Structures are given as C-alpha cells and as structure tokens.
Amino acid sequence: MATSRIRLPLLDWPMLAVSVALLVIGLATVYSATTVPGAHQGLWIKQFGWMVLAVGAAWVATTFHYRAHDPLAYPLYGISLVLLVAVLVLGSSAFGARRWLDLGPIRFQPSEIAKIATVFVLARRFSDPRLDLHRFKHWFPALLVALVPFALVAREPDLGTSLAFPVILVVMYFWAGMPWQTLALALSPAVTLVLAFVLDPRHPGFWLLIGGGLAALLVVTRPGRLLLIAAVAMHLAVGLGTPVVKSKLHDYQLRRVETFLNPDQDPQGAGYQIIQSRIAIGSGGITGKGWLKGTQKALSFLPMRHTDFIFAVVGEERGLIGALTVVILYAVLILRGFRLAAVARNGFASLLACGLVTALFYQVMVNVLMTIGWAPVTGLPLPLLSYGGTALIVNCVQIGLLQNVALRRQEY
Amino acid sequence: MRSGSPVRRDRDQRFGVVAAIVLGGFALVVLGLLRLQVAQHEHYRQLSEENRVRLEVIRAPRGTITDRNGVLLADSYPSFNIVFRPMPAESTMRARAVVRPGWVRRVAALVEADTDQVRALVRTANRSGQSAVLRRNASSQVLAGVEENRGELPGIEVVIEPLRRYPHGALAAHLLGYAGEINDQELEDLSDDGYSAGDLIGRTGVERSCEDILRGEDGAEFVVVNAMGKRVATLTEVPPRPPVPGRDLALTVDxxxxxxxxxxxxxxxxxxxxxxxxxxxxxxxxxxxxxxxxxxxxxxxxxxxxxxxxxxxxxxxxxxxxxxxxxxxxxxxxxxxxxxxxxxxxxxxxxxxxxxxxxxxxxxxxxxxxxxxxxxxxxxxxxxxxxxxxxxxxxxxxxxxxxxxxxxxxxxxxxxxxxxxxxxxxxxxxxxxxxxxxxxxxxxxxxxxxxxxxxxxxxxxxxxxxxxxxxxxxxxxxxxxxxxxxxxGEPAPGRxxxxxxxxxxxxxxxxxxxxxxxxxxxxxxxxxxxxxxxxxxxxxxxxxxxxxxxxxxxxxxxxxxxxxxxxxxxxxxxxxxxxxxxxxxxxxxxxxxxxxxxxxxxxxxxxxxxxxxxxxxxx
Missing domain, CATH: 3.40.710.10 (DD-peptidase/beta-lactamase superfamily)
Structure with missing residues (x-):
C-alpha cells in the first residue's frame, strides 16, 4: 500500500493538457458570464479559488495508489447513499427540486459523490476473476448497486443526473464482458416504453412495429431460451402497461412528461431557456461576437449562463471555432480515457477508468445537446467549464483518478 | 481476465465499439453546431437583434384643451400598463406554446386581474405575436409587485402610456368628446396616418374634429433592452426621430x-x-x-x-x-x-x-x-x-x-x-x-x-x-x-x-x-x-x-x-x-x-x- 514514486513520463499528458485547456477556457468564460451586472457578478474570483482547491484534490487523487482507494469503495458508497437520503429529507431546494446539502459555508450535491462511489463498487465487483455475467447472482447485485442511487436521485427529482447511473452500469457491464446481444435485449424494452408513450398502443400498427423490431433483434442476437422468454414478456408488459399508467396519471403529471419530451411548448419556462440558448449559439456564427461581447449573455437573455448554459456563451462569443475547439478537447479527453481503460493491465483499474470516463461523457453529452436544443433541460453542469465548486472538485478528482490509473497502467 | 492476449484483443474490440459511440455522439454535436451557427446563423442573428433591439415609439404629447380664458378642460398624464410581450423568436414555437396554469395564476394575482382573462390575452398574444395589455392604469402597489417578480416572469413588462384626463368630469362632455386608446380596427384603417398601437385617438366632440391638431406626430427610436424588457441604451447607429407635439386648443367656450x-x-x-x-x-x-x-x-x-x-x-x-x-x-x-x-x-x-x-x-x-x-x-x-x-x-x-x-x-x-x-x-x-x-x-x-x-x-x-x-x-x-x-396660441386659421x-x-x-x-x-x-x-x-x-x-x-x-x-x-x-x-x-x-x-x-x-x-x- 505504497504511494509509489510518481514517474511523470507515464502520466497521460494529452489528457492532462486537454483538461488544463478546458479549465482555462472555463475560467475565461465564467469571467465573461459574470462580469455582467447582476446577482452573479464577480463570481469568477470564487471560481478561481475553487479551481486551485480542485487541482490540489486531483493531485491527491493521483498520488495515492488506486488500491488505497479500493477498501474505501463500500464505505464511500454507503456514506453517499446516506447523504442521498439526507438530501431528500433535509436538502435545500432550487427550481423545485431538492438536490443540495448545506454544510455551513459549502453546498454540495451528494449525487456527484455517489457517482464515483458507484463506479468504485462496480469496478470492484466486475474485477472479480470468477465473474461470469451470464449468471444471475453475478449480474443482479450490480444492477441493484446502480439502481438504488438512481432511484434516490430520481426522487429529488433530478432525472438528468440519475440516468447517469444506469448508463454507467450498462457501459461497465459491456466493458466487463457481457455479450452485447444480451445488453441489446435487456435495453430494448426502453424503446418500447418510449414508443408506447408517443404512439397509440391500441393500434395494431404499434404491435406490428414492436413485434417486427423484436423479431429482428432476436434473429440477430440468438438468445438462450430463458432470456428470450424474459425479453418477450418484458416487451408485452411494457406495451400493455404503459397505456394503463398513462391513463392514471394526472393532467399535470402528463404535461410534465410532455414538457420533458418537448420543451419548446413551454416558452415561459424551460422552453425559454432553450430558445434563448439556441439564439445565443446560432447568432455567434463562425467567428463569434468576441470575448465579453455576447449580447444574449450581457443582456441576461441567456439563463444560467455561468452554470448549465455556459456552452452557449462559448458559442455566442467564440462562434463555431470556439465551440468546435471545446468539443474536440472533450472528445480527446473521453477517447484518451477509454483508451486508458483499454490498455490498463489491471482489471480493476481498467473498469475504474471506464466508469469514470463514462460518467464524464454522459454529462458532456447531455449538457451540450441541451444547449443546442436537442435534449431536454435537465440542469447538468458542463464538466470543468461550468461554475460550481463541488462539481469542479469532483470532476478534477475524476481526472486525477484517471491519471492515477495511467501512472500504474503497466501493473497487474 | 488477467492474462494473455485474448483479453487484450477483446478489450480492443470493445474499445472500438465504445469509441464509435463516443465519436458518433460528438459528431451529433458538431452537426448541431453547424446547423445553428452556419446554416441558420442569419436567422438566429436576426433573432438576437430582435431580442435586444426594439423600435420604441416616442409618444407625441397630445395637445391640451382650454376654454377661452385658459381654464384647462383636457390634458394627458402618464399611466402605467402591464403588458405581456410574447417572444419575438420562433413564431411556430410560440403558436404551439402551452400557457401554464400556475404561471397564469401567478401573473393574474400580481396584476389583480381575472385569471381567465389573462389566459385568453396571453394565448392571443402568443398566436399573433402582438403584445397584450393585461392591466391598464395600474396602481403603484401592483407596479411594485410586478417589478419585484419580473426577473422570474419573462414577457411581463411595464409600459408607460398617456391617458387623457378631463379635470371637470362631465362638464362640457359632449362638446369635448373623449379620446381613448386606438383599437385594432382603427389601427388597420388608419395605418397610413402614422398611428401606432397605444396611441390616443379622439372619438367624439372636439377631440375628434380636431384630432389632427391635437395629435401631433409620434417619434421613434431604436433602443437596446435586456431580458427583463428594461431599456439599457439607445442604439447609436440610427438617430432617433423626435416627436412633434400636438398643438393646444383654446375653445370659444367660456x-x-x-x-x-x-x-x-x-x-x-x-x-x-x-x-x-x-x-x-x-x-x-x-x-x-x-x-x-x-x-x-x-x-x-x-x-x-x-x-x-x-x-x-x-x-x-x-x-x-x-x-x-x-x-x-x-x-x-x-x-x-x-x-x-x-x-x-x-x-x-x-x-x-x-x-x-x-x-x-x-x-x-x-x-x-x-x-x-x-x-x-x-x-x-x-x-x-x-x-x-x-x-x-x-x-x-x-x-x-x-x-x-x-x-x-x-x-x-x-x-x-x-x-x-x-x-x-x-x-x-x-x-x-x-x-x-x-x-x-x-x-x-x-x-x-x-x-x-x-x-x-x-x-x-x-x-x-x-x-x-x-x-x-x-x-x-x-x-x-x-x-x-x-x-x-394663434387665432384659429381662416374662420x-x-x-x-x-x-x-x-x-x-x-x-x-x-x-x-x-x-x-x-x-x-x-x-x-x-x-x-x-x-x-x-x-x-x-x-x-x-x-x-x-x-x-x-x-x-x-x-x-x-x-x-x-x-x-x-x-x-x-x-x-x-x-x-x-x-x-x-x-x-x-x-x-x-x-x-x-x-x-x-x-x-x-x-x-x-x-x-x-x-x-x-x-
């Protein structure tokens, strides 16, 4: 249990460079977004302070051998579950959802910590050499490990963050060796669910569509008998059950779901943000309006411009060139992360890297697609760019842990 | 899982799948950016200008009316209207917009108006793109409430409009007539005469027969506004057109x-x-x-x-x-x-x-x-x-x-x-x-x-x-x-x-x-x-x-x-x-x-x- 000497050449330098570049761009953009008169004026100074702290935390995460974190996995997971319950009971609310815990001077979202803890626990379980994901008692506990925090976070409600847990689970299943056919079959009822909501399940065409799709999937995947029966049963249950549930939902609940699916219908609420965000990005054009010169930003049309919608500020002020630069930096970060997972010789390290990168990738995708109007407004910050202390520390720790794996990628 | 190249090869395959998904995701983002920033840039540039630049009418003050000895019979004073201004952007979205009951209740309570009426007005405004007056001549109490909550109520604004005042009430009412805010029909019919929404127009009596004298000519200027509809600056690129005030009338009435x-x-x-x-x-x-x-x-x-x-x-x-x-x-x-x-x-x-x-x-x-x-x-x-x-x-x-x-x-x-x-x-x-x-x-x-x-x-x-x-x-x-x-002040021209x-x-x-x-x-x-x-x-x-x-x-x-x-x-x-x-x-x-x-x-x-x-x- 040594803090083995760090050999700098082994660090993943491209990933490090990309991360630093994103942090710098983030600070510059937060500066621009918070020089506008208003409640958030001058917050960039605080962000700078957080950044120093976050880099320190990343350094600590890098130095200690990941095995030193290993025994902490379950306690950390347990603590984060307790914190998630605490949020539901005591949390402070913003925009109608309880997501934050107040600890004196700082506020943080336990869901951020729960994500890392879950990755640790899953990596530990999946790195067991006797693992056989065809067996129920091997894959089912992992499902529970992910679904408990998912349910707790979803209740806050924070659907955007909560969906990170199943996404991480699926990718780590895959990385740990679950056949993709099984995964495809297991995920297919989700498609049926969405279709049942959007289309009319009483129409024979609906069943023709579902049946045809499932049949094609079965032909390609050729599952075992048990799995086949389970899959067909699940599809039937979802297809028949959704209309019943839908009819029992209250009008306002239904409207909430519909707004979630189509936020453009609500220009005074969530739709307003998306419309303004798209105007900001679209009006930036190729070269942008120039740093500190965004009018959408300056005149407060753009909501949450220093947090959730910071990418729109980049798009407005730096144009396509700036936005593409940021996108490419993220792509390099994510791909280097998965590459690291692929080359790490130790199974736990590989799975750890995979889970951490997946969490980052999910968050980048959901946030950026939201700002360009192709995903619903969910309130996820953009990693490394958005203003926010705990999120920044957690994201830097994620990068630090990835560097940790990089340092020791040749160890078994 | 520990040993050998089979694991390695398996890992490489899985990396290939994951990398494809990652690249696919980022390609989607790039596609979205190209669409917004290149293909539809002009559209969004205009919307952002519309967002921030607004042509504002500078109301010409309507002339006053006095009796032959200068006793005031009619003048105008500023009143505050609370207005819902629908989004300038994306009219198709606006037309399909759902007006949330909670929002309507909140606005109606703030402006002390009927909920159903507010809902109907907002719906119409969303459909037409024209702003709707939710409350005329609002009291200072209502104004304070609106100002306080305006940040959370996009689209709600306070607009100053002139209101005609007849200090003696019904005295000489038929002779003076009255002037009220121009309605949609009149706006359509008189669009060539330079009337704009919110203008006063004489309906009967002297207010009507001397409309052209009393009315003056509205000016206009481009102003920069922020998201709350508050004006931030005057646009310098286009010089403002000053209003020509209406002329005062002295009647033969004693x-x-x-x-x-x-x-x-x-x-x-x-x-x-x-x-x-x-x-x-x-x-x-x-x-x-x-x-x-x-x-x-x-x-x-x-x-x-x-x-x-x-x-x-x-x-x-x-x-x-x-x-x-x-x-x-x-x-x-x-x-x-x-x-x-x-x-x-x-x-x-x-x-x-x-x-x-x-x-x-x-x-x-x-x-x-x-x-x-x-x-x-x-x-x-x-x-x-x-x-x-x-x-x-x-x-x-x-x-x-x-x-x-x-x-x-x-x-x-x-x-x-x-x-x-x-x-x-x-x-x-x-x-x-x-x-x-x-x-x-x-x-x-x-x-x-x-x-x-x-x-x-x-x-x-x-x-x-x-x-x-x-x-x-x-x-x-x-x-x-x-x-x-x-x-x-001059004798009436050529009796x-x-x-x-x-x-x-x-x-x-x-x-x-x-x-x-x-x-x-x-x-x-x-x-x-x-x-x-x-x-x-x-x-x-x-x-x-x-x-x-x-x-x-x-x-x-x-x-x-x-x-x-x-x-x-x-x-x-x-x-x-x-x-x-x-x-x-x-x-x-x-x-x-x-x-x-x-x-x-x-x-x-x-x-x-x-x-x-x-x-x-x-x-």
Missing amino acids: MHVQQALEDAMAGVEKGAAVAIDPRDGGVLGMVSRPDFDPNEFAHGLSRDRWKELSNGDSNPLLNRAIQGIYPPGSTFKIVTMISALKAGIATPHTLLQPCYGSYQFGGRRFGCWKRDGHGALDFVAALQHSCDVYFYQIGTRLDLGVLGATARAFGLGARTGIDLPQESAGLVPSTAWYDRRWGAGRWRKGVMLNLAIGQGEILCTPLQLALLAAEAATGGQALRPHVVKRVG PHPEQPGVSASPEAWDAVHLGLERVVDSGTGTAARVPGLAVAGKTGTAQNPHGKDHALFLCYAPADRPTIAMAFVIENTGHGGTFAAPLAGRVLRKLFLPDSLAKVAVRTKPVREDTTGVDHGD
Whole structure:
C-alpha cells in the first residue's frame, strides 16, 4: 500500500493538457458570464479559488495508489447513499427540486459523490476473476448497486443526473464482458416504453412495429431460451402497461412528461431557456461576437449562463471555432480515457477508468445537446467549464483518478 | 481476465465499439453546431437583434384643451400598463406554446386581474405575436409587485402610456368628446396616418374634429433592452426621430357660461342648451342631457358599461345640442314674422281677425294655445303673446317658398358647419319635398298654417335655434357657429364663411321683431326669464311630440340693445316652454349678468316652481 514514486513520463499528458485547456477556457468564460451586472457578478474570483482547491484534490487523487482507494469503495458508497437520503429529507431546494446539502459555508450535491462511489463498487465487483455475467447472482447485485442511487436521485427529482447511473452500469457491464446481444435485449424494452408513450398502443400498427423490431433483434442476437422468454414478456408488459399508467396519471403529471419530451411548448419556462440558448449559439456564427461581447449573455437573455448554459456563451462569443475547439478537447479527453481503460493491465483499474470516463461523457453529452436544443433541460453542469465548486472538485478528482490509473497502467 | 492476449484483443474490440459511440455522439454535436451557427446563423442573428433591439415609439404629447380664458378642460398624464410581450423568436414555437396554469395564476394575482382573462390575452398574444395589455392604469402597489417578480416572469413588462384626463368630469362632455386608446380596427384603417398601437385617438366632440391638431406626430427610436424588457441604451447607429407635439386648443367656450348652463340644466333628464356669441358665432357653452364622464372612456370601458351607455333609450353619448332634432314650435314665429314683413303681407301694426281661441280653415279647426283667445292683436303683440290664430292667418297668405327661403337664410334645414362631428341638418320642407312625400297636388295649403307656428314637418337642432336667436339679435347677420378659438396660441386659421347668407330685411321689420321679443320676456309668455336690470329678448316654444309630453323650448338673447349672448334651450317631454325652459334661461342670465349676491336673491325670490302658478306662461 505504497504511494509509489510518481514517474511523470507515464502520466497521460494529452489528457492532462486537454483538461488544463478546458479549465482555462472555463475560467475565461465564467469571467465573461459574470462580469455582467447582476446577482452573479464577480463570481469568477470564487471560481478561481475553487479551481486551485480542485487541482490540489486531483493531485491527491493521483498520488495515492488506486488500491488505497479500493477498501474505501463500500464505505464511500454507503456514506453517499446516506447523504442521498439526507438530501431528500433535509436538502435545500432550487427550481423545485431538492438536490443540495448545506454544510455551513459549502453546498454540495451528494449525487456527484455517489457517482464515483458507484463506479468504485462496480469496478470492484466486475474485477472479480470468477465473474461470469451470464449468471444471475453475478449480474443482479450490480444492477441493484446502480439502481438504488438512481432511484434516490430520481426522487429529488433530478432525472438528468440519475440516468447517469444506469448508463454507467450498462457501459461497465459491456466493458466487463457481457455479450452485447444480451445488453441489446435487456435495453430494448426502453424503446418500447418510449414508443408506447408517443404512439397509440391500441393500434395494431404499434404491435406490428414492436413485434417486427423484436423479431429482428432476436434473429440477430440468438438468445438462450430463458432470456428470450424474459425479453418477450418484458416487451408485452411494457406495451400493455404503459397505456394503463398513462391513463392514471394526472393532467399535470402528463404535461410534465410532455414538457420533458418537448420543451419548446413551454416558452415561459424551460422552453425559454432553450430558445434563448439556441439564439445565443446560432447568432455567434463562425467567428463569434468576441470575448465579453455576447449580447444574449450581457443582456441576461441567456439563463444560467455561468452554470448549465455556459456552452452557449462559448458559442455566442467564440462562434463555431470556439465551440468546435471545446468539443474536440472533450472528445480527446473521453477517447484518451477509454483508451486508458483499454490498455490498463489491471482489471480493476481498467473498469475504474471506464466508469469514470463514462460518467464524464454522459454529462458532456447531455449538457451540450441541451444547449443546442436537442435534449431536454435537465440542469447538468458542463464538466470543468461550468461554475460550481463541488462539481469542479469532483470532476478534477475524476481526472486525477484517471491519471492515477495511467501512472500504474503497466501493473497487474 | 488477467492474462494473455485474448483479453487484450477483446478489450480492443470493445474499445472500438465504445469509441464509435463516443465519436458518433460528438459528431451529433458538431452537426448541431453547424446547423445553428452556419446554416441558420442569419436567422438566429436576426433573432438576437430582435431580442435586444426594439423600435420604441416616442409618444407625441397630445395637445391640451382650454376654454377661452385658459381654464384647462383636457390634458394627458402618464399611466402605467402591464403588458405581456410574447417572444419575438420562433413564431411556430410560440403558436404551439402551452400557457401554464400556475404561471397564469401567478401573473393574474400580481396584476389583480381575472385569471381567465389573462389566459385568453396571453394565448392571443402568443398566436399573433402582438403584445397584450393585461392591466391598464395600474396602481403603484401592483407596479411594485410586478417589478419585484419580473426577473422570474419573462414577457411581463411595464409600459408607460398617456391617458387623457378631463379635470371637470362631465362638464362640457359632449362638446369635448373623449379620446381613448386606438383599437385594432382603427389601427388597420388608419395605418397610413402614422398611428401606432397605444396611441390616443379622439372619438367624439372636439377631440375628434380636431384630432389632427391635437395629435401631433409620434417619434421613434431604436433602443437596446435586456431580458427583463428594461431599456439599457439607445442604439447609436440610427438617430432617433423626435416627436412633434400636438398643438393646444383654446375653445370659444367660456367656463362661466358653461358652468351656468350646467347648473341650470342640472335637474333636466333629457334636453340640450346652447349659448353662442351673436357677435362672432363662437359657442360659449353647450350642454346635453343625459351626460357622461369622458374620463370613463379614457380609462377603457368594460363591454357591459359600454352597452349601458350607448344602447340605452336615453343614450347619453348622443349630443342632443347638435344631433337632436325637434320641431321648433312657436320659436319659429320669428321666422314667420320676418318673412311676412319682408313679403309685405302685413305691417307691424296690421290687425287681423281677432282670436277667439281657434281658427277655421278648409273645413278644419285650428286651435290657439290659449283657449279663451287673445282678442284683437297687432303683429308685435301677436308675437309677444304667441297668438296662434294670428299666425295661422299669416300662414294662409304666405308662400311656402318665401317662408322656406327665409328659414334657410337663418341657417335652418342645413348643417351650420360647426366644427364638431356628426351634426344633424334638421329639415325645412319645400314644395318639392311635399310633392315627393305626398305626391304632386295631393297636399294642401293647410300645411302652411302648421308651418307658420313651427309645427308640422319642420325640425331643428338646438344649435340651429341658438343660431336663429343670435341672427335675430343682430338683425339677420350671417354667422357660422364654431368652437375653436385659438390653435397653439394663434387665432384659429381662416374662420370659414357662414353656410347661409343671413336674412336681409328693413330696419323697421327688425325693430318690430326685437320689440316683440323683448315684450315676450317683459310681459308676454317668457316672463320667467326676466332678470332685474337687464333687457332680455326671447321667445318661448312648445313642440308637440307624438311620443309623450310636449318639448319645452326657449330661445333668447341679452342684453337686448347690445347682445353678447344668444341661447336656446330644449327640454324634452315636460310641457310649455314658458314654464319649463324660460326659467332656466333666466337662471343662466342672472348668474352671468348680476353680481353673485344679487343672483342668489333673485333665485330665491323667484323660484322656478312658483312660476308655474304665477303668471300664465303660455306657449
């Protein structure tokens, strides 16, 4: 249990460079977004302070051998579950959802910590050499490990963050060796669910569509008998059950779901943000309006411009060139992360890297697609760019842990 | 999983799958960016400009209206409207927008308006893209609430709009008219005249007839606004166009006269009174009953209140002084007398058959208002006592063409051309008119008997009767009634000529008429209008009316030797003019010509009611 000497050449330098570049761009953009008169004026100074702290935390995460974190996995997971319950009971609310815990001077979202803890626990379980994901008692506990925090976070409600847990689970299943056919079959009822909501399940065409799709999937995947029966049963249950549930939902609940699916219908609420965000990005054009010169930003049309919608500020002020630069930096970060997972010789390290990168990738995708109007407004910050202390520390720790794996990628 | 290249190869395969998904995801983002920033850049650039730059109207202040001595009758003041401005962006989205019940409830509570109404207004605004006024003339309390919450209520704004104010309420309401915010229909019809939403527009009275003078010309400027709709700066690229303020109007109206008329008419249910200056035709005062408060219209009326005001049987919006038409009754005997004297049918001293209460003509009996009869009278005395029998006999000798021509020369039967909207013409029938009505040769000379005493088909507005009084006072001089005295401090440009030539008759004829009219008030049918120390000339009238009691009429001028005021009163459905109209004129004249204390004494010693039991105030 040594803090083995760090050999700098082994660090993943491209990933490090990309991360630093994103942090710098983030600070510059937060500066621009918070020089506008208003409640958030001058917050960039605080962000700078957080950044120093976050880099320190990343350094600590890098130095200690990941095995030193290993025994902490379950306690950390347990603590984060307790914190998630605490949020539901005591949390402070913003925009109608309880997501934050107040600890004196700082506020943080336990869901951020729960994500890392879950990755640790899953990596530990999946790195067991006797693992056989065809067996129920091997894959089912992992499902529970992910679904408990998912349910707790979803209740806050924070659907955007909560969906990170199943996404991480699926990718780590895959990385740990679950056949993709099984995964495809297991995920297919989700498609049926969405279709049942959007289309009319009483129409024979609906069943023709579902049946045809499932049949094609079965032909390609050729599952075992048990799995086949389970899959067909699940599809039937979802297809028949959704209309019943839908009819029992209250009008306002239904409207909430519909707004979630189509936020453009609500220009005074969530739709307003998306419309303004798209105007900001679209009006930036190729070269942008120039740093500190965004009018959408300056005149407060753009909501949450220093947090959730910071990418729109980049798009407005730096144009396509700036936005593409940021996108490419993220792509390099994510791909280097998965590459690291692929080359790490130790199974736990590989799975750890995979889970951490997946969490980052999910968050980048959901946030950026939201700002360009192709995903619903969910309130996820953009990693490394958005203003926010705990999120920044957690994201830097994620990068630090990835560097940790990089340092020791040749160890078994 | 620990060893060997199979794991390695498996890992590489899985990395390939994951990398493909990652690249696919980022490709999607790049596609989205290209679409927004390259393909639709121009669209979004415009939207962002629309977002931040707004063309704002700089309202031209509407001119004020004063009386001839500068007493303020109408001005404007800023009021605060709470407005919902729909998103300028993406109209298709806006049209499908769902108006959330919670949001509507919150807004409705804030602006203290009805929830359903707010919802309907917001829906319409979302569909049309035009902003909707949720609350007019908001109180400071409502404003404070809105300001406090505006950050969380995108689209809700406070807009300052001018509101018209009439400090004296219903006083001279019909003459002034009212101005209200322009409506959608008017905007469409008048779009070429530079009107814009939120402008004031005159609807009736002087506000309407002098709309172009009062209105001015709105200016415009481009301003930069922030998301809360608050203006941040003026756009420097386009210089602002300054507004041209409307010009102020001074009316010929004299507040003292108007107030005296209002007081005299206070108890009248339906009727009108007009006072004009016989020296120049300027209207000194004008009252119509029932009346209304123009402030109510300026603030915007509810639909129910509008119906109540415009549809009612009494119709308060009707300006009876220029729109109401009444048979002139015996007041018309002035016209008959001048006609007869001019035509040489009679002299002032001509004695005709004595009056025994009625006159037999063409197998019909024509009654005098005084059943006992007047006995033998000359022409002046016949006017003084308004003897119908004497005037019937004049009627039998008078040609319809001659009588009609004189009436028209006085300004009856045609619009006087007063600078107020929707004036009625009245009617002076001619031979051709009767031919059209009954067929050539199918009507008889009998109509002349009725016309001679002002009954029958002839109809006049109270303004025309005041004009008749004024022209009688000045010996037939042509006048054009008008209400605008000065525009922007300058005398009203080129007062138009009278519509009618006036009446030319010999001084002797006029002297006889003047004598008769003075005697009417002094010791005839109009003694109720007597004012101590003032020579008043007048004529009573009682117009038969198929729909109820007779209309009481009285017209007069004073001082009789050098007239400065001529008035006409029409009181609907009351009875004799000497009883119900003449006393009102007396009250007005006492107030205007006697010192204050004396006027009061005079009123106390000679109350209106007593008049009915005192002297026999006939027709």
